[in-house]
Amino acid sequence: xxxxxxxxxxxxxxxxxxxxxxxxxxxxxxxxxxxxxxxxxxxxxxxxxxxxxxxxxxxxxxxxxxxxxxxxxxxxxxxxxxxxxxxxxxxxxxxxxxxxxxx
Ligand SMILES: [Mg+2]
Numbered sequence: 001x002x003x004x005x006x007x008x009x010x011x012x013x014x015x016x017x018x019x020x021x022x023x024x025x026x027x028x029x030x031x032x033x034x035x036x037x038x039x040x041x042x043x044x045x046x047x048x049x050x051x052x053x054x055x056x057x058x059x060x061x062x063x064x065x066x067x068x069x070x071x072x073x074x075x076x077x078x079x080x081x082x083x084x085x086x087x088x089x090x091x092x093x094x095x096x097x098x099x100x101x102x103x
Contacts, residue, residue, distance in 0.1 A: 010086040016075040024076045032080060036073040042066045
């Protein structure tokens with residue numbers, strides 16, 4: 001296991017690519033986007049629950065895990081669309097003074 005402090009966006013995206021690219025490519029962007037949004041929904045539910053709100057949930061209740069799931073599916077979408085996330089983040093947020101205003 002990679003120590004969290006040593007983990008990079010590039011390494012995680014590569015891990016997701018190496019492990020899942022064939023399956024993810026076969027599913028394609030529309031289906032993968034549905035999975036991504038499902039995970040965003042699970043994150044919303046977990047955040048809601050962590051705030052002491054909301055009722056019963058159906059799985060996906062660990063807040064940290066849901067953040068990880070969203071990042072994993074974002075990497076998947078990037079992989080099947082030819083996007084290097086580390087480069088994209090660097091160019092948009094770290095180069096120059098970063099974006100002005102909202103993200
Ligand atoms: Mg989840």
